[in-house]
Amino acid sequence: xxxxxxxxxxxxxxxxxxxxxxxxxxxxxxxxxxxxxxxxxxxxxxxxxxxxxxxxxxxxxxxxxxxxxxxxxxxxxxxxxxxxxxxxxxxxxxxxxxxxxxxxxxxxxxxxxxxxxxxxxxxxxxxxxxxxxxxxxxxxxxxxxxxxxxxxxxxxxxxxxxxxxxxxxxxxxxxxxxxxxxxxxxxxxxxxxxxxxxxxxx
Amino acid sequence: xxxxxxxxxxxxxxxxxxxxxxxxxxxxxxxxxxxxxxxxxxxxxxxxxxxxxxxxxxxxxxxxxxxxxxxxxxxxxxxxxxxxxxxxxxxxxxxxxxxxxxxxxxxxxxxxxxxxxxxxxxxxxxxxxxx
Numbered sequence: 136x137x138x139x140x141x142x143x144x145x146x147x148x149x150x151x152x153x154x155x156x157x158x159x160x161x162x163x164x165x166x167x168x169x170x171x172x173x174x175x176x177x178x179x180x181x182x183x184x185x186x187x188x189x190x191x192x193x194x195x196x197x198x199x200x201x202x203x204x205x206x207x208x209x210x211x212x213x214x215x216x217x218x219x220x221x222x223x224x225x226x227x228x229x230x231x232x233x234x235x236x237x238x239x240x241x242x243x244x245x246x247x248x249x250x251x252x253x254x255x256x257x258x259x260x261x262x263x264x265x266x267x268x269x270x271x272x273x274x275x276x277x278x279x280x281x282x283x284x285x286x287x288x289x290x291x292x293x294x295x296x297x298x299x300x301x302x303x304x305x306x307x308x309x310x311x312x313x314x315x316x317x318x319x320x321x322x323x324x325x326x327x328x329x330x331x332x333x334x335x336x337x
Numbered sequence: 338x339x340x341x342x343x344x345x346x347x348x349x350x351x352x353x354x355x356x357x358x359x360x361x362x363x364x365x366x367x368x369x370x371x372x373x374x375x376x377x378x379x380x381x382x383x384x385x386x387x388x389x390x391x392x393x394x395x396x397x398x399x400x401x402x403x404x405x406x407x408x409x410x411x412x413x414x415x416x417x418x419x420x421x422x423x424x425x426x427x428x429x430x431x432x433x434x435x436x437x438x439x440x441x442x443x444x445x446x447x448x449x450x451x452x453x454x455x456x457x458x459x460x461x462x463x464x465x466x467x468x
Contacts, residue, residue, distance in 0.1 A: 148411050150444050153378040154453060154461065173468070179419035210377075210415055215464025219457070222378050222413065242376060244453070244461075310468075318465050325458045 151220045156320055157239055159226040159265075160249030161257025165277045165307035166225040167209045169249060172313045174211025174223060181208055208239070221317075226261070236264060245320040246272040249307065253282050255293055262294060271324040275305040275316045299326075359427045362399050367426060369433020377415040377425065380444045381432055383408040387440040396438075399423065399431055404440055411444075 158166045170178045209225040224239050240246075246265050250258045258274070265272040276290055285293075287302045296302065301319050306312045360367065383404050402421055406412055412420070418428045435441040 148382065148409065150380060150382055150411055152453075152457065153380055153413060153444075154457070155378050179416065181415050181418040181425055208415075210419075212416070213465070213468070215461060215468075219460055219464060220413075221461060221464075222415065224377070224415075239377070242378075244458075314465050314468055318462055321458055321461050321465070325455060328455070328458075 149217050151214075151216075151218045153220045153222060154244050155222040155224055155239075155242070156317060157224050157226055157243050157246040157270075158249065159236075159246055159258070159261035159272075160277075161251065161254060161261075164249045164251045164254075164257065165279075166249055169247070169275075169277075169305075169307035169313050169316075170209055170211040170223045170225050172308055172310050173213055173317065175214060176212050178209045178211045178225070181210065208235070223317075233264070240264075240268060240270055243270060245324040246270055247316055247320055248272050248274045249305075250274055250276050250290065250294070251279060251282065252276060252285050252290065253279070255290070258294070262296070266297075271320065271327045273301045273303065273316060273320045273323055275303055275307075277307045278304055299323075359424050362397055362423070363427055363430040366430050369430045369437075375414050375429050375432060375443060376445070378413045380411045380413050381407045381417065381435075381441050382411040382444065383441050384439060393438070393440075396434075397431070399427075400435060400440075403428075403431060403435060407441060 158169055160166055167178055208227060211223045213221045213223070215221055224243075226236055226239060246261075248258050248261045248265065262272070262274070274290070274294065274296065276285075276287070278284065284304075287304065291300075291302050294302075301323055303316060303319060305316050381403065387404055387408070399421065403417060406417065406420060414425065414428055414432065417423075417432070418425045421428065423431075432441065432443065436443060
């Protein structure tokens, strides 16, 4: 480490531009798997201790002394260049942690909503959230083994998505497949930004 | 742990929870003096002159850990929380202290509600393709 330190003193470390993409979807849909497929680090886990938020909802009978709840967020990192780092944040699965979503969503480039065709309703809440806040998102249909494959258009109709929202089939375990989903999110965000810059001409 | 004079406190395992309550490290503070809330991906960079930070008696060991971790490679708030196994709220307060002491500075990510410029987005796409 001595080497690293003296080198650091001569040349200040590079201060990277950091960006984030959120990964949302129901419990067990493969969010952490997706993050792990592209992250250069094993998905890290960070925890926030909650005191008030969980109180009305959490059943604490028998453990009345327990007045904190822990909520974990998984995240991964992709260093695109020495000065450009992309973070992926898996959103907490439980719906009641919406307020944490607000923090995560702030300044996010966009989002991936992972869907499982056997439990499509699990991702309604996430889609609704991103639509309301105008955050660009791509729906990735995680192709689980044993789950029936549906055409993308069928999924789009079932989720009642706007035409502009990309829907793509993916495999959250496959690096190449996940890369494609992430590129799609960024492209979608770019398109949206370009539209926003151009005043609507009717 | 046995050479600290207390013997081996076998009941202090991970399941028992932290020996020091997390916000004790911040002396009970839940916000820092910094005017803005540090984003999860805000990057903490140790100032070059922070070499003698150990001499500062007002700093906790956790402060020093952050200074050291961010010296060789700047780290995001989220990474620090994970690395130090501390709640994000605690890391925010500690980093706020260090900013006030001018031992570190924090790079602000792209302001919320404002997309990074197109050039950066293109760089992200190119970078992802090249992975």
